[in-house]
Amino acid sequence: xxxxxxxxxxxxxxxxxxxxxxxxxxxxxxxxxxxxxxxxxxxxxxxxxxxxxxxxxxxxxxxxxxxxxxxxxxxxxxxxxxxxxxxxxxxxxxxxxxxxxxxxxxxxxxxxx
Amino acid sequence: xxxxxxxxxxxxxxxxxxxxxxxxxxxxxxxxxxxxxxxxxxxxxxxxxxxxxxxxxxxxxxxxxxxxxxxxxxxxxxxxxxxxxxxxxxxxxxxxxxxxxxxxxxxxxxxx
Numbered sequence: 001x002x003x004x005x006x007x008x009x010x011x012x013x014x015x016x017x018x019x020x021x022x023x024x025x026x027x028x029x030x031x032x033x034x035x036x037x038x039x040x041x042x043x044x045x046x047x048x049x050x051x052x053x054x055x056x057x058x059x060x061x062x063x064x065x066x067x068x069x070x071x072x073x074x075x076x077x078x079x080x081x082x083x084x085x086x087x088x089x090x091x092x093x094x095x096x097x098x099x100x101x102x103x104x105x106x107x108x109x110x111x112x113x
Numbered sequence: 114x115x116x117x118x119x120x121x122x123x124x125x126x127x128x129x130x131x132x133x134x135x136x137x138x139x140x141x142x143x144x145x146x147x148x149x150x151x152x153x154x155x156x157x158x159x160x161x162x163x164x165x166x167x168x169x170x171x172x173x174x175x176x177x178x179x180x181x182x183x184x185x186x187x188x189x190x191x192x193x194x195x196x197x198x199x200x201x202x203x204x205x206x207x208x209x210x211x212x213x214x215x216x217x218x219x220x221x222x223x224x225x
Binding site: 004009032034036042043044045046049051090092094098099100101102103104105106 | 117144146148153154155156157158161163171203205207209210211213214215216217218219
């Protein structure tokens with residue numbers, strides 16, 4: 001079965017430090033990959049996507065993600081975390097490039113002052 | 114633009130009741146989807162559509178029906194509500210393959 005895994009339920013970082021939220025995928029072919037963020041009691045907001053090309057993609061709010069085909073990973077990164085980055089982050093893959101997204105379980109990012 | 118609009122925001126149903134969750138988008142997006150969000154399980158796809166008149170099942174379709182008579186609207190029908198359908202439901206739309214989805218603000222459904 002095709003799946004997306006986020007191995008950490010929660011990531012804690014201090015404000016100003018770099019952050020990484022991990023994502024690995026088990027999806028056939030060359031999937032499209034996405035990161036979304038969810039603030040409390042809100043819908044999901046699109047952060048960035050990887051379709052093809054450069055393995056480092058840049059997105060909203062200073063976030064970027066690194067695609068690694070050999071490790072089937074798509075980790076979310078930010079050089080300097082803000083307290084306002086605290087939220088729930090979801091990685092997703094478009095299985096077979098059909099528009100059907102498979103989501104990971106989500107990772108709660110907690111940034112402390 | 115309003116984006117993706119879901120109604121109602123909250124709903125309590127009794128077991129066995131039926132209802133329709135409404136979803137409308139004003140971005141002329143072809144792709145629309147329904148997801149349910151449960152703690153620790155991420156979002157799971159219920160049904161999706163790639164255009165008016167075309168729908169298909171996702172990962173957890175049982176107990177739900179959809180139709181897509183127009184590009185703008187994609188209602189989700191619960192046929193006979195069960196406590197296992199207690200969840201937060203999100204509707205989303207996209208221009209197409211490779212494009213990011215825009216999500217609605219969600220409907221929190223409780224079945225008692």
